[in-house]
Amino acid sequence: MSKPLTGTLELDVGRLRRERYAKLQAQMAADGLDVLVLLHGPHVAYATDCLPIAADATHVSANRPVAVVLADQFQPCLLGGDPDGLDVDAHPAVWPDIDEGAADLGAQLDAILGKTARGGRVGIDLMTGAMRRTGVLSAAHITDAANTMGAVKLHKTIDELACIHQAQARTNRAMATVQEALVPGVRRSELAAVFLRRLREEGIDANMIDVIFQPMARRMADGPRTTTGHLAFPTWWGDPVYAEGDLIWVDAGSDYHGYASDFGRTWVAGRPPNPGEQRCFERWLAVMDASYEAIVPGATFAEVCAAATAADAAHQPDGERPWMPHFYLVHGVGTESAEMPFLGTDDGPDFDAANTLEPGMVLVLEPAIWDDGTGGYRAEEIVAVTEDGWIPLGGGHPYDPFEVPA
Amino acid sequence: MSLHLQRRTRAVDALAAAGIDMLVAGRQDHINYITGAHQLWTAGARPFGPVCTLHVATGEIFLLSTWDEGVPDDIDLDHLHGITWNGAIIYQRLAANPGMAAAQRVGVDAWSPGMAGLLSAVAPNAEIVPADDILLRARRTKLPSEVDAIRAACAVAAEAVEAALAHPGTDAQRLAAGVEAMALAGSSTPAAEPRVHGPIVDFSCIRFHYEGGLGRTAGGAPSEARPHAALIAACVPGATGHDLRQAAPDGDWLIRGSGMGFEPPVINPHYGKSEVLEEHMVLSVSASTSEEYARDTVLVTESTPEILSSEEP
Known part of the structure; x- marks a missing residue:
């Protein structure tokens, strides 16, 4: 059951850092780790608040910051990055992708870890080839940091919710301007240009995916071939010119203080939706209503999937579920644009039956309706699970040009 | 031969020479180099996972992609693996990969404890070895069509500047x-x-897999007097990192490879002293003094370096 947002979701950066770091320390203790060594950008951001740079992977990894979290230490170590204003023990930058830089990293880690470097339990999320060639942490007992990081990220603190809320609200506002620019004859590159400029004007430095404005073939057989025999989405290749009546599935994600938004809408170029398109939208709304109704703490993932499926069952003679088979009904969002929890994936019914919604989880609902020959409707909405239901994040965004029935 | 197949030949030859039987790649730049596929660009580096496999002896590729849009014709639908969230499916795919079970050396372009465990299970006789350096070495010098692509990307970045x-x-x-x-x-x-920081402006882009970029200072010197001019002039075949240090101005400077994004060599005041430049390398060369910053993308030729980002400003 939805609760209106009471009060405001205002980011308190100090509290964000303190609460995340305390959770990380508690989880390390639970997992029996002496040290965490983190190279994956979203993990570094979680531990230190050193925000990831929204650049190409090759640039981000070349001189990436590294976070080192020692058990019972009051603040994390940050190697490289920009420590200005952060509550970290700052160390010189390293270049973990090249052998000389990785050797420097190894020496710094040995100095920071001391005796723990020999036989201590070290959780690590990634090693570059250069780190393995130069024997970084070769004397430690290495385990994967993925489970520890997954556990702390699963339930969001109030300030993490505030970041996601801000990211989504700003992305929504940027997209409102983009939609005004969608007229017959406009190109994908022109819409992307408006979006990227407007994000900056909204104070967002980080666009996280190459924004998707995919013109949908009305019949699946006319679209790209797929491994599922179902829809291809999201695709982005080329620079299409949109014609009147084109059905466009939009997908975008940007980042506010290290937290991702996820914008999804269906637009029609240059005219109102036709009756068939509008019917797809209304089916989508029914699936959303049923999903919202099912979202309560303690509900299994399977129960939410079943509610969504039942809401569209009358339109699905083959028993298909109202989301794309290569994706999910729901994914989480946080320091990554898609993270746990995932509901309705190919992890299968046993997985969905074994997992339950819990307060603090953030859910991106993205059912998709398809009526082959007519087209379809897909959009995304973000909610946070609370003690007794859920709250919407991002402040809402219209479904124009589709009409929500009274 | 199309560009991506020329590149793949280089990669396969280099992997074979290093005794690698099977490559498991997770870095998008390596995957782009080998497959030519246009996959969704996302900001930042991803965790390591098996996105693309290459059986070195046969050249057979499997690629993680639910659709064939943007995938060259030589990788057919039956060699695409759809997106999955299921670890058991990832295991089954890798285990069924021809050449995996018998592999003696599996090359990876990054590593995590979890993925190492998975690869050891599907390739029980194999040593799991880093292969990022082998691929980057193969990518170090550029084919003529790659230089054209970089020049075109530089022109796009110049519009932004x-x-x-x-x-x-x-x-x-x-x-x-x-x-x-x-x-x-x-x-x-x-x-x-x-x-963009006051008078200093620097933009770079990835266009059709290739990077182009440049940086300028408003009201800066003419090109021959910019802070990086002497460094550019020193970018000739056989020049060592040590030579380049001698040519560098006081202040910050960086020479690094530029192709499918940021590439080795990295030559700066701390690193790369023993690197040696080769003809057909493409480099990003930047330097700043207290008054001015400038960067260009430069092709190492047999004679004078060619500036690929030569469009004014």
């Missing part, structure tokens, strides 16, 4: 104008983080 220099307003507004101009010119994906 020009717009940001010309636009009035705050740094943020000028940066927004630059990003907008770059998207209109053909790239909505940055290479490095775009930079």
Whole structure:
């Protein structure tokens, strides 16, 4: 059951850092780790608040910051990055992708870890080839940091919710301007240009995916071939010119203080939706209503999937579920644009039956309706699970040009 | 032969020479180099996972992609693996990969304890070895078509630099104008983080897999007197990192490979002293003094270096 947002979701950066770091320390203790060594950008951001740079992977990894979290230490170590204003023990930058830089990293880690470097339990999320060639942490007992990081990220603190809320609200506002620019004859590159400029004007430095404005073939057989025999989405290749009546599935994600938004809408170029398109939208709304109704703490993932499926069952003679088979009904969002929890994936019914919604989880609902020959409707909405239901994040965004029935 | 097949031949030859039987790649730049596929650009580096496999003896490729849009014809639908969230499916795919079970050396372009466990299970006789250096070595010198692609990407980045220099307003507004101009010119994906700081402007983009970029200072010197001019002139075949240090100005400077994004060599005041430049390398060369910053993308030729980002500003 939805609760209106009471009060405001205002980011308190100090509290964000303190609460995340305390959770990380508690989880390390639970997992029996002496040290965490983190190279994956979203993990570094979680531990230190050193925000990831929204650049190409090759640039981000070349001189990436590294976070080192020692058990019972009051603040994390940050190697490289920009420590200005952060509550970290700052160390010189390293270049973990090249052998000389990785050797420097190894020496710094040995100095920071001391005796723990020999036989201590070290959780690590990634090693570059250069780190393995130069024997970084070769004397430690290495385990994967993925489970520890997954556990702390699963339930969001109030300030993490505030970041996601801000990211989504700003992305929504940027997209409102983009939609005004969608007229017959406009190109994908022109819409992307408006979006990227407007994000900056909204104070967002980080666009996280190459924004998707995919013109949908009305019949699946006319679209790209797929491994599922179902829809291809999201695709982005080329620079299409949109014609009147084109059905466009939009997908975008940007980042506010290290937290991702996820914008999804269906637009029609240059005219109102036709009756068939509008019917797809209304089916989508029914699936959303049923999903919202099912979202309560303690509900299994399977129960939410079943509610969504039942809401569209009358339109699905083959028993298909109202989301794309290569994706999910729901994914989480946080320091990554898609993270746990995932509901309705190919992890299968046993997985969905074994997992339950819990307060603090953030859910991106993205059912998709398809009526082959007519087209379809897909959009995304973000909610946070609370003690007794859920709250919407991002402040809402219209479904124009589709009409929500009274 | 199409460009991606020429590149793949280079990669396969280099892997074979290093005794690698099977490559498991997770870095998008390596995957792009080998497959030529146009996959969704996302900001930042991803965790390591098996996105693409290459059986070195046969050249057979499997690629993680639910659709064939943007995938070259030589990788057919039956060699595409759809997106999955299921670890058991990832295991089954890798285990069924021809050549995996018998592999003696599996090359990876990154490593995590979890993925190492998975690969040891599907290739029980194999040593799991880093292969990122082998691939990057193969990528180090550029084919003629790669140079053309880099030159085209530089022209797109130049539009952004020009717009940001010309636009009035705050740094943020000028940066927004630059990003907008770059998207209109053909790239909505940055290479490095775009930079507008007072008179200093630097933009780079990834366009059709290749990076182009340049940096300028408003009201700066003519090209032959810019802070990086002597460094560029020193970028000749056989020049060592040590030689380049001698040519560097006082202040910050960096020479690094530029191709499918940021590449080795990295030569700066701390690293790369023993690197040796070769003909057909493409380098990003940047330097700053207290008054001025400048960067260009440069092709090492048999004689004078060619500036690929030569469009003024």
